[in-house]
Amino acid sequence: MTRRPARKLVRAAAGMAGAAALCAAAVWWLGVRDAGEGDTEGQGAAKSGAPMGTTRSGAGTGTGTDPSLVERGAYLARAGNCQGCHTAQGGAPYAGGRGVPTPFGTVFAPNLTPDASTGLGRWSANDFWRALHHGRARGGRLLYPAFPYPNYTRVTRADADALFAYLQGLRPVTQANTPHALAWPFDQQAALAVWRALYFRAAEAGATTGPNAGREPGRSAEWQRGAYLVEGLGHCNACHASRNALGATASTLDLAGGLIPVQNWYAPSLTSPAEAGVADWSVPHITELLRSGVATPGALVTVMGPMAEVVGGSTQYLNDADLQAMAVYLKALPQAAAAGRAPMADGASGHDTTATTAATATPAGAKLYDLHCAACHGEQGEGAPGAYPALAGSRAITLRSPANLVHAVLEGGFPPTTAGNPRPYGMPPFATLLGNDDVAAVLTHVRGSWGNRAAAVTSLEVSRLRGTK
C-alpha cells in the first residue's frame, strides 16, 4: 500500500529533474547566445590588443602608449563619468568600492586601476571591449547592468581602446573588490542571463563604427555626435527613464523621466517642457547648465543631487563642440504635450495639473517659510538672480513627485563647483531642525503659493524619503 505514493514521488522527482535540466539548458543557451560571436568590430580590432599588452607590462608609466590616445581616453572617461562610480568616498580614484544601490541589493563597482591581482592589470583591450560592449567580465562572467553597459554598448571600438589605454596608464592600486550584496535569486548568473535575454542587446556594428554613422542618416553630424554622447557614454537615461519591476528601461532612447530606485530622486522627463525638456531653451543656455551647473533661461535654474554629480564629475569637463552637440540633440528630442501626458500608474512622476488635489497653503506653512526660507528664496518665492533659485513659477517645484523638494529641504545642498560657478551658493540642511509635519507644511505652502498649483506634500511622504539619498 506504500507503492502508489512512492511511485508518485519518483515521478515527481523525475519531473523536477527534467525541469531543472531544461532550465539549465535554457540558461546555458541564453548565456552563449550573446557571447559576442560574429562581432566583427571586436575581431577587427584584435590588432589593437597588441599595443595594449605593451602598456600592461609598463603599468603605471604608460610606456609604449601614444600619449594622445591616453589623453583622449581621459576625456572619454569624463564623458562617461567612470570615476564617479568607480571611486569610494575618500578612496583612491578608480580603485572601486562604491556601492550602486538597486532594489535587488547593492552592486559594488570594481577596481579599474592596472593592479595585476585586484584590478585590470591582466586585462587585454579585447577583454575591456567585451565588458563595455557585451557586459561580460574577463573570464566571461555576466556583469550587472548597474554598470551602465546597456548605454556603453554604443561606444565605438576606437573610443573603448582609448579608455583602456588611459585606465592602464593609471597608478596601480592594490584594493580587493567588495563582494556584491544581492538577494537570492538576483545573485545568480542564471537570473542575470534571463534578464539580459529579455532586455539587453549589444549595439550592432553599424551603430558604433563612428559617431557620425548612427541612426537617422538625415540628421546633421552635430546631432549624431550629440546622440552618441547622450545615449552612449553620457548614459543620461540610466536615470532619466522609468524602470520596470526587473529594473529595465524601455530602451536606451527613453528619456521620459523616472524615479531613481532606492535613492528616490526623480529624474524629470527630458521630453516634456513641463519637466526638464529643453526644446524651448537656447543652445547657449543648455550648454551653460551642463558646463557650470547653473543657468538663467528665465529665472535661475540650478542642478541638484544626482544631477549635480553628473555636472560636477562629467559634463563640466566636456569641450564646447561636444556640449553644443548634446544641446542640439536634447533640443531636437520630440516633446510630449504638457497637458496630454497620461499620469503614471505609480504616481511617481509627472507634472500635476489636477486642480482638485492642489495644495492649499496653511498659516503654519507660511510661517515656517517666512522664518526659514524667505531670506534666500524671497518673500514671494522670487529667488535671487545668480544666487538662489526661484520657487514661484518653477517647473521643478510643481513636478508631481515631491521627492526632489523633500531631499532639498532635508539634506540641503550645493550646485557643483565648476569653472563657470566657482563659488556656488548653497542651501543648509533642515533634517534636524524641521520634523516631518513641518517639512510637509512648508513644501505644501511652496507648491500652493504665488501661482504654483501642485499637490500637497504629506508628512508620510516626507518620512518615507528621510534617510534615502
Ligand code: HEC
Ligand atoms: C553608474 C555607475 C557606474 C558607472 C558610471 C561606470 N561603472 Fe563600471 N561598473 C559599475 C559596477 C557596479 C560594476 C560591477 C558590475 C558587476 O560586477 O557585475 C562595473 C564594472 C565595470 C567593469 C568590469 C570590471 C571587472 O573587474 O569585472 C569595467 C571594465 C568597467 N566597469 C568600466 C567602466 C568604464 C570604462 C566606465 C566609464 C565609461 C564605467 N565603468 C562607468 C558601475 C559603474
Ligand code: HEC
Ligand atoms: C545619476 C542620475 C542622473 C544622470 C546620469 C543624469 N541625470 Fe539629469 N537629472 C537627474 C536628476 C535627479 C535631476 C533633477 C534634479 C535637478 O533638477 O537637478 C536631473 C535634472 C536634469 C535636467 C534639468 C535641470 C533643471 O534644473 O531644469 C537636465 C536638463 C538634465 N538633467 C539633463 C541630463 C543629461 C543631458 C544627462 C546626460 C549627460 C543627465 N541629465 C544625466 C539625474 C541624472
Ligand code: HEC
Ligand atoms: C541660505 C539660503 C537658503 C535657505 C535659507 C533656503 N534655501 Fe532652498 N535653496 C538654496 C539654494 C542655493 C538652492 C540650490 C541648491 C542646489 O542647487 O543644490 C536651493 C534649492 C531649493 C529647492 C530646489 C529648487 C529647484 O529649483 O529645484 C527647494 C524646493 C528649496 N530650496 C526650498 C527651500 C525651503 C522650503 C527652505 C526653507 C525651509 C529653503 N529652501 C531655505 C538656498 C536656500
